[in-house]
Amino acid sequence: SLLRRAPPFKEMQTRLAAAKWALVRDFSAALRQDVVVTDRVTAHHLLVRRGAGGAFCNRPPTSTASSVLSRQRHHNIGSAPYGALWRGIRRNLVSEVFHPSRLRVYAPARRRALCGLVADLREQCKSSNDGLVLAAESMHAALFGLSAAMCFGGDVDSRLVRAMADGMEELIRSLVGLRVFAALPALTELIYRDRWNKLVTLRRQQEEMYLPLVNARRGLLRRPSGEAPTYVDTLIELLVPDDSHFDSGAKASKQRLTDGELVGLCSEFLGAGTEPATAALQWVMANLVKHVDVQEAVRSEIDAFVGADAEEVSEDDLGKLEYLNAVLMEALRLHPTVPSVARQVMPDDHVFLDGRRVAAGTTVQFPLERLARDETAWAEPDKFAPERFLAGGGGDGVSLVAAAGSAGEIKMMPFGAGRRMCPGMGVAMLHLGYFVANLVREFEWTEAEGDLAVDLEPQVGFLNVMERPLRALLKLRNKRA
Numbered sequence: 001s002l003l004r005r006a007p008p009f010k011e012m013q014t015r016l017a018a019a020k021w022a023l024v025r026d027f028s029a030a031l032r033q034d035v036v037v038t039d040r041v042t043a044h045h046l047l048v049r050r051g052a053g054g055a056f057c058n059r060p061p062t063s064t065a066s067s068v069l070s071r072q073r074h075h076n077i078g079s080a081p082y083g084a085l086w087r088g089i090r091r092n093l094v095s096e097v098f099h100p101s102r103l104r105v106y107a108p109a110r111r112r113a114l115c116g117l118v119a120d121l122r123e124q125c126k127s128s129n130d131g132l133v134l135a136a137e138s139m140h141a142a143l144f145g146l147s148a149a150m151c152f153g154g155d156v157d158s159r160l161v162r163a164m165a166d167g168m169e170e171l172i173r174s175l176v177g178l179r180v181f182a183a184l185p186a187l188t189e190l191i192y193r194d195r196w197n198k199l200v201t202l203r204r205q206q207e208e209m210y211l212p213l214v215n216a217r218r219g220l221l222r223r224p225s226g227e228a229p230t231y232v233d234t235l236i237e238l239l240v241p242d243d244s245h246f247d248s249g250a251k252a253s254k255q256r257l258t259d260g261e262l263v264g265l266c267s268e269f270l271g272a273g274t275e276p277a278t279a280a281l282q283w284v285m286a287n288l289v290k291h292v293d294v295q296e297a298v299r300s301e302i303d304a305f306v307g308a309d310a311e312e313v314s315e316d317d318l319g320k321l322e323y324l325n326a327v328l329m330e331a332l333r334l335h336p337t338v339p340s341v342a343r344q345v346m347p348d349d350h351v352f353l354d355g356r357r358v359a360a361g362t363t364v365q366f367p368l369e370r371l372a373r374d375e376t377a378w379a380e381p382d383k384f385a386p387e388r389f390l391a392g393g394g395g396d397g398v399s400l401v402a403a404a405g406s407a408g409e410i411k412m413m414p415f416g417a418g419r420r421m422c423p424g425m426g427v428a429m430l431h432l433g434y435f436v437a438n439l440v441r442e443f444e445w446t447e448a449e450g451d452l453a454v455d456l457e458p459q460v461g462f463l464n465v466m467e468r469p470l471r472a473l474l475k476l477r478n479k480r481a
């Protein structure tokens with residue numbers, strides 16, 4: 001088996017630099033050894049072409065709070081094993097709140113989030129002498145507020161939303177540390193008592209904050225007419241198959257989600273919907289601060305398409321802004337905010353690497369930044385060059401969804417690939433485009449000096465975030481000038 005002998009870590013690092021894939025030992029989960037695939041053709045073959053047959057669609061047991069606390073019994077979309085439950089809860093998300101026709105209904109919530117963010121940045125601008133703002137926190141608050149409105153409705157008290165956002169940041173910070181609980185939970189629970197207690201406390205706080213809101217939605221006999229259904233509304237209605245029956249071949253019984261599962265799914269919606277998107281928004285704006293010429297070109301494109309009297313760059317305008325889209329793609333290529341995608345080989349999977357079968361249980365990792373900076377795919381792969389995504393450039397026609405056909409290939413995959421790819425991609429791209437366009441239209445962004453300069457150094461943990469959260473000098477624009 002490939003797993004029998006893993007060479008030492010240093011040797012693996014060297015091998016990784018040259019090979020298509022390699023075995024490495026994962027020190028944070030002592031009992032695990034991973035295969036890391038660094039070759040994009042192999043990644044395409046494993047994730048997309050094999051996936052067409054349904055195989056290789058499981059993640060390793062995860063460290064989501066719900067899975068850990070329920071000993072892998074409660075699952076959200078990201079942690080559910082490939083099967084009927086996963087299909088049911090994922091389909092609910094993409095066919096209800098994330099259905100393209102529904103996304104329009106949330107336009108007022110998006111506008112409220114944008115107005116709050118612009119007001120906050122203006123306020124910071126006014127109260128500092130030179131216009132220096134700490135944009136990162138304001139961006140997080142705006143995107144979290146938007147996710148909370150889509151999840152629970154728009155009338156949640158702002159202090160409660162703030163407390164939810166703080167709790168989520170703490171949970172994300174502790175996620176890497178929770179990986180130890182994926183193996184031997186009963187034992188690790190004793191060894192890492194403090195971490196366990198912390199997790200229990202965070203989940204209890206989530207229950208105290210989320211469940212009254214869930215129950216309030218349950219109590220609504222009818223939604224006010226015209227109001228968009230919230231994510232919670234769809235979850236309350238949802239009947240999910242019982243996966244244990246499904247596997248045994250018996251007719252699957254259907255049941256409602258428990259309160260514990262509801263809290264887990266809301267936590268996933270708020271976390272997955274906010275944290276990678278906030279990180280991406282910062283990476284885009286940081287690159288625009290570093291490349292003022294690119295920022296100016298984005299602004300000119302917007303001014304050409306959006307009238308000076310228009311209140312905002314709207315969702316309908318975004319489709320016309322090709323250069324803006326090129327900037328988003330280039331930032332996501334260089335700084336994929338989820339560092340790595342993982343799959344676990346199950347006993348029925350037939351996964352081969354260079355003709356050798358990979359043992360069941362092995363985790364296969366796909367490091368996203370490395371795959372997207374491949375010299376065989378891109379000229380000057382480390383350079384920020386949005387033009388490459390315009391007509392005639394090396395990225396012209398590159399899709400975020402890798403195709404299954406033999407001609408398909410992966411040049412970048414910031415939202416993953418195959419059946420488990422991110423179901424929030426459409427909404428994430430909409431939010432990113434909307435916020436970047438309007439922030440560039442409202443303000444001129446420049447770099448402060450010295451310690452306050454923009455630093456493109458990443459901090460890679462559970463997510464790939466800017467090590468020094470984004471700060472910049474902002475000047476309010478006169479759009480009618």
Ligand code: HEM
Binds near residue numbers: 272413415420
């Ligand atoms: C810029 C923003 C985002 C980025 C970069 C991102 C990236 C990713 C990546 C790389 C994966 C793993 C895919 C794979 O394994 O192939 C993923 C999965 C997932 N994402 Fe996102 N995501 C973003 C926004 C969102 C949003 C807005 C939501 C909405 C709630 C969301 C929900 C999920 C869920 C539920 C999964 C698990 C899917 C499954 O296992 O079937 N993400 N995301």
